[in-house]
Amino acid sequence: MRQPFSVISGFFVRALLWLIPALALWYLARAYVAVAPAWLAEAVMKALFPFWVHGSELHGTTQTLITGLTVPGAGGQIGELAPEANVLTYAYGMPLLAALFLAVRSKGLWWKIPLGTVALLPFQAWGVCFTWLLQIGVRAAEATQAQTRFDAFDTNLIAAGYQLGFLLLPTLAPILIWLALDHRLVQQVLVEGAMSAGE
Amino acid sequence: MVRFFIIFLVLLVVLFVGELTPPIQQWIVVPWTTLLASASAHLVQTFDTHVISYGKVLQNARTGVGVSIEAGCNGIEACLILLAALAAYPARWQAKLTGIVIGFVAIQSVNLLRIITLFYLAGWSASAFEFAHLYLWQALIMLDVVVVWLVWMRWVARQEFRRAHLDASGGVAA
Numbered sequence: 108m109r110q111p112f113s114v115i116s117g118f119f120v121r122a123l124l125w126l127i128p129a130l131a132l133w134y135l136a137r138a139y140v141a142v143a144p145a146w147l148a149e150a151v152m153k154a155l156f157p158f159w160v161h162g163s164e165l166h167g168t169t170q171t172l173i174t175g176l177t178v179p180g181a182g183g184q185i186g187e188l189a190p191e192a193n194v195l196t197y198a199y200g201m202p203l204l205a206a207l208f209l210a211v212r213s214k215g216l217w218w219k220i221p222l223g224t225v226a227l228l229p230f231q232a233w234g235v236c237f238t239w240l241l242q243i244g245v246r247a248a249e250a251t252q253a254q255t256r257f258d259a260f261d262t263n264l265i266a267a268g269y270q271l272g273f274l275l276l277p278t279l280a281p282i283l284i285w286l287a288l289d290h291r292l293v294q295q296v297l298v299e300g301a302m303s304a305g306e
Numbered sequence: 307m308v309r310f311f312i313i314f315l316v317l318l319v320v321l322f323v324g325e326l327t328p329p330i331q332q333w334i335v336v337p338w339t340t341l342l343a344s345a346s347a348h349l350v351q352t353f354d355t356h357v358i359s360y361g362k363v364l365q366n367a368r369t370g371v372g373v374s375i376e377a378g379c380n381g382i383e384a385c386l387i388l389l390a391a392l393a394a395y396p397a398r399w400q401a402k403l404t405g406i407v408i409g410f411v412a413i414q415s416v417n418l419l420r421i422i423t424l425f426y427l428a429g430w431s432a433s434a435f436e437f438a439h440l441y442l443w444q445a446l447i448m449l450d451v452v453v454v455w456l457v458w459m460r461w462v463a464r465q466e467f468r469r470a471h472l473d474a475s476g477g478v479a480a
Contacts, residue, residue, distance in 0.1 A: 113460075115453060115456045115457055115460065118453075118456070119449070119453050122449055123446075123449070126445060126446075126449070130441060130442060130445065134437065134441070195440075195441075196440060199440070199441040199444060199445060202445070203445040203448065203449075206445075207452075266326075267323065267326060270322075270326055270377070271322065273378065274322075274377060274378045274383045275318070275322060275383055275387070277444065278444055278445065278447070278448035279318075279387060279448070281448075282448060282451075282452060283311070286307075287311075290307065292456070293456070293459070296456050296459055296460045296463070297459060297460070297463045298463075299460060299463075300459065300460035300461065300462070300463025300464040300467070301463045301464065301466075301467040303460075303464050304463075304464045304465075304467035304468045304471065
């Protein structure tokens with residue numbers, strides 16, 4: 108007997124219905140959501156550039172990197188560069204991931220959603236780090252080049268890393284993690300496709 | 307699955323880096339984005355005659371409120387993800403090509419809806435626009451990519467099963 112809804116349409120409707128409350132909850136908790144990726148981004152920057160990264164400050168969802176890089180300010184004064192990043196811009200994969208798991212009625216939600224959320228952290232930190240690096244190594248290149256020692260190759264790498272972290276990773280990472288942890292839907296779709304061949 | 311992931315990721319990085327190069331930006335990305343703005347304006351003009359487009363900007367000529375279609379909002383990255391996913395999946399090239407053409411149309415149709423809704427949200431509420439622009443529509447476009455990919459895989463499975471059945475019964479596959 109033909110089912111009233113295919114596996115895909117059922118998944119799509121449920122994903123939409125779960126995405127709205129998941130996004131709303133995530134947005135309400137945004138100040139807490141930003142803490143883990145902000146911590147990781149600061150740790151990575153401190154480890155990679157210990158000479159000029161002093162730490163970071165998180166206000167709401169905006170994280171400011173505290174650096175020892177000096178830049179000329181207005182009126183000939185010298186200031187320290189403090190690039191900012193909105194952590195939330197790179198963290199919306201979390202509600203999408205939760206909606207996908209819920210939409211496929213995944214078994215073991217209690218461990219898959221927390222594990223998936225942790226697996227998303229490096230991708231979110233990537234976005235934050237490259238947003239800072241873009242401001243330091245590309246936009247303020249003239250003032251910081253002698254201090255950071257970034258060459259042309261580094262600058263291109265930073266620009267590509269930023270684009271990757273802004274345009275692809277926030278949406279792609281949750282899909283890949285979801286598929287890695289639960290590919291039951293893909294199997295169901297393939298079976299449904301083969302079964303429909305005789306119709 | 308591991309083979310699919312590896313091919314998909316390698317292809318995606320190659321396509322993405324290619325997209326960022328100046329010739330591709332100049333000859334494909336910018337003209338496509340301009341075309342999107344123009345197509346959005348034509349669609350909106352059927353019910354709102356004050357809307358115009360110039361370059362990659364969609365604007366209300368009366369109020370001055372408008373949106374500029376930037377990288378990430380032209381649907382190209384979503385199409386690249388789909389292209390890499392279809393190419394990485396073990397299927398016949400004819401099926402992949404069909405999926406790429408239909409998938410492109412499906413993603414860009416939803417993207418037109420995104421541009422138009424964001425255009426009206428921008429005129430209504432800055433915070434609603436920001437939420438929909440940065441978070442909601444990003445997730446919805448990716449969900450669209452996943453659904454198109456699943457529908458295509460279902461179709462491929464159906465075609466392959468029919469072909470295998472015909473081969474087994476001594477028939478000729480179409």
